Amino acid sequence: MQLPPALCARLAAGPGVAEPLPVERDPAAGAAPFRFVARPVRFPREHEFFEDGDVQRHLYLQDVLMQVADAPEKPRVPAFACQVAGCCQVFDALDDYEHHYHTLHGNVCSFCKRAFPSGHLLDAHILEWHDSLFQILSERQDMYQCLVEGCTEKFKTSRDRKDHLVRMHLYPVDFRFDKPKKSRSPASAEVPGDSGERSEGEAMEICSEPVAASPAPAGERRTYSHRSVSKLFLKHVLNVCSVLRILGCTWAAALLILNSER
Amino acid sequence: MWSRRQGRLRPTVCGVEELRRRRREQEAALRKARREQQLVSKRLLREDAPEEAGEGCVAVILGEAEVQQFLRQAQRGAEEKEREGALVSLRRGLQHPETQQTFIQLEGSMRTLVGLLTSNQALLQLEAARCLHELSHSEQSTIAEACLPATSYLLTYLSGYSSDFIELCLYTLGNLIVESEAVRRQLLPQGIVPALAACIQSPHVAVLEALGYALSQLLQAKEAPEKIIPPASASSSILASTLPQHMLQMLQPGPKLNPGVAVEFAWCLHYIICSQVGNPLLIGHGALSTLGLLLLDLAGAVQRTEDVGLELLACPVLRCLSNLLTEAAVETVGGQMQLRDERVVAALFILLQFFFQKQPSLLPEGLWLLNNLTANSPSFCTSLLSLDLIEPLLQLLPVSNVVSIMVLTVLCNVAEKGPAYCQRLWPGPLLPALLHTLAFSDTEVVGQSLELLHLLFLYQPEAVQVFLQQSGLQALERHQEEAQLQDRVYALQQTALQG
Numbered sequence: 209m210q211l212p213p214a215l216c217a218r219l220a221a222g223p224g225v226a227e228p229l230p231v232e233r234d235p236a237a238g239a240a241p242f243r244f245v246a247r248p249v250r251f252p253r254e255h256e257f258f259e260d261g262d263v264q265r266h267l268y269l270q271d272v273l274m275q276v277a278d279a280p281e282k283p284r285v286p287a288f289a290c291q292v293a294g295c296c297q298v299f300d301a302l303d304d305y306e307h308h309y310h311t312l313h314g315n316v317c318s319f320c321k322r323a324f325p326s327g328h329l330l331d332a333h334i335l336e337w338h339d340s341l342f343q344i345l346s347e348r349q350d351m352y353q354c355l356v357e358g359c360t361e362k363f364k365t366s367r368d369r370k371d372h373l374v375r376m377h378l379y380p381v382d383f384r385f386d387k388p389k390k391s392r393s394p395a396s397a398e399v400p401g402d403s404g405e406r407s408e409g410e411a412m413e414i415c416s417e418p419v420a421a422s423p424a425p426a427g428e429r430r431t432y433s434h435r436s437v438s439k440l441f442l443k444h445v446l447n448v449c450s451v452l453r454i455l456g457c458t459w460a461a462a463l464l465i466l467n468s469e470r
Numbered sequence: 471m472w473s474r475r476q477g478r479l480r481p482t483v484c485g486v487e488e489l490r491r492r493r494r495e496q497e498a499a500l501r502k503a504r505r506e507q508q509l510v511s512k513r514l515l516r517e518d519a520p521e522e523a524g525e526g527c528v529a530v531i532l533g534e535a536e537v538q539q540f541l542r543q544a545q546r547g548a549e550e551k552e553r554e555g556a557l558v559s560l561r562r563g564l565q566h567p568e569t570q571q572t573f574i575q576l577e578g579s580m581r582t583l584v585g586l587l588t589s590n591q592a593l594l595q596l597e598a599a600r601c602l603h604e605l606s607h608s609e610q611s612t613i614a615e616a617c618l619p620a621t622s623y624l625l626t627y628l629s630g631y632s633s634d635f636i637e638l639c640l641y642t643l644g645n646l647i648v649e650s651e652a653v654r655r656q657l658l659p660q661g662i663v664p665a666l667a668a669c670i671q672s673p674h675v676a677v678l679e680a681l682g683y684a685l686s687q688l689l690q691a692k693e694a695p696e697k698i699i700p701p702a703s704a705s706s707s708i709l710a711s712t713l714p715q716h717m718l719q720m721l722q723p724g725p726k727l728n729p730g731v732a733v734e735f736a737w738c739l740h741y742i743i744c745s746q747v748g749n750p751l752l753i754g755h756g757a758l759s760t761l762g763l764l765l766l767d768l769a770g771a772v773q774r775t776e777d778v779g780l781e782l783l784a785c786p787v788l789r790c791l792s793n794l795l796t797e798a799a800v801e802t803v804g805g806q807m808q809l810r811d812e813r814v815v816a817a818l819f820i821l822l823q824f825f826f827q828k829q830p831s832l833l834p835e836g837l838w839l840l841n842n843l844t845a846n847s848p849s850f851c852t853s854l855l856s857l858d859l860i861e862p863l864l865q866l867l868p869v870s871n872v873v874s875i876m877v878l879t880v881l882c883n884v885a886e887k888g889p890a891y892c893q894r895l896w897p898g899p900l901l902p903a904l905l906h907t908l909a910f911s912d913t914e915v916v917g918q919s920l921e922l923l924h925l926l927f928l929y930q931p932e933a934v935q936v937f938l939q940q941s942g943l944q945a946l947e948r949h950q951e952e953a954q955l956q957d958r959v960y961a962l963q964q965t966a967l968q969g
Contacts, residue, residue: 219817231891243921
């Protein structure tokens, strides 16, 4: 199939619309027995017209077309240790380290050292486990947010939320990232294997190596990966409260006002 | 994707003939599956250690006792290396269907695996995910469905940060999605659509490609046009999410365009568009102009002979454009078609030439777009003439009957616009080509030729004389007994004799 040489030049040149030649139809054009009508055609999903292209697509998916073989070996580096305080893991491949870091140190609660798979779950955890204001507010209104991204439902208790997760979202009853809070004490002596866990203590909770000594109070350990949502919240509340105290309002009234702002 | 694939090419053990034979078998099986509307394909990510590569990688069949032992070691082994090693051995075993059966029949095995998947040991997590991935690849529903307890975790991990792990989760999800409606009925309420919408903002190319794959599997589902795509299906709706805008972003040409990612999202778009449930919305997001620019980009890539696997992307782009052009919404912007740039026609012909040489089975799809571009557009018809594209078009006539019919249809699109157009069609190669197609035996091809002749005689009467001189009447006579053609043959004979 030979293309005119000027075609490539046309493609390279700027956009343009051809000035159309005048259209002038004779009614005899569509007169019987002739039946041609110019019309755009559409093909639905399962039309056989798509067979060849679909087959090519699936050959590709099945890797026949490109003959995908094994992945190249991970590049190895001289062994190095994880830099996070208290973690003694050693690695000889950067990919392994990256995954370790994100799993174990990426979304870690600065209060109780539990690790979470995402920032979203970490935020929910901090609010629900470590924020006393959350507890107070939750007595007045539904504060327990559904864990499924995109679902805006809120619930009075963590139990109600779990029921919702199981019934509406078909989550497993023992979903590991929705443990109800057991006690109010900070988890300095957390034992793996909370009650109800059937697998041998493998929940995403504490660092695999014991943390030597907490070098500073949790509030000062602000690295980018440790969130402390409630600190900002608390500061905001304190600002409002000091203003209100000046105005002679009570603590409860201050909370009501704050609540309505949310 | 392209370079990654090329980096993975290895010398094959079997001969070229053997490969061709396998490929033909595979293709035949896929065609059969498609005709039965059972076309399902799964993607397998497999990373074997290099020392195995030379030995043919035969999967090991593990017995029940061995599976149990590996699971126990993985859970309770003293050393981390030992635990990881146990899972690696399990994973190799799971490459074999028999081991997969053994595994799922063993009580508590999936629970243990899920426990390892959610453990705090990163490498154990990864290996557990790989085991799950092997299982998800099974052709047997029971095995894939045995992975259901893990799905809420796979979805949770999509909002994590480890790109390799997310990629693995996505491919596993994609394999499970395509398995059965039962699986999708669980994944949709679990929030797979919002999870994908959040994950699509990842900067990692491998993650995006995997996401595109998973999404394309979801969109290919039979119930997708009613339950997954339309905006009314609330939280599980694709069109109501931010996914369409992101998909179109992945298709914008430029330095950031990644072919592997673009292929997946182009197929996603195709499944949405050919379902015909929300196309005006897509047009509103600029789908036509994005796809048009992408077409130009593809033609440019062909010219630079960067054509490795280009047809994989070209095919869905052509389909999307063609189907979108049939929407009424196309006409709304200022009363004109949104897609008007003449370069689209030039690009299309460059692609047609490419298909002609490399993948003739895609010629009909390219010509389909040409039909939809020219049917109601005097401007595009004029472009065909002014860019001298009639002759190249005629060169496609001998390829196949389907192609002939489409070429003739496009020519009719041009001719029916009146004398100004037909004047440019004659004299030239058109009449000889028509005389040639009249000699075909296929009724539809001949029928379309007759339609074109009629238009040519009507708007360019001088052509009649030449037709007669070139034994046109004899060519017509051949078909005067054919039921579908008789009337038209007779009418043309009359015109010719009177002319």
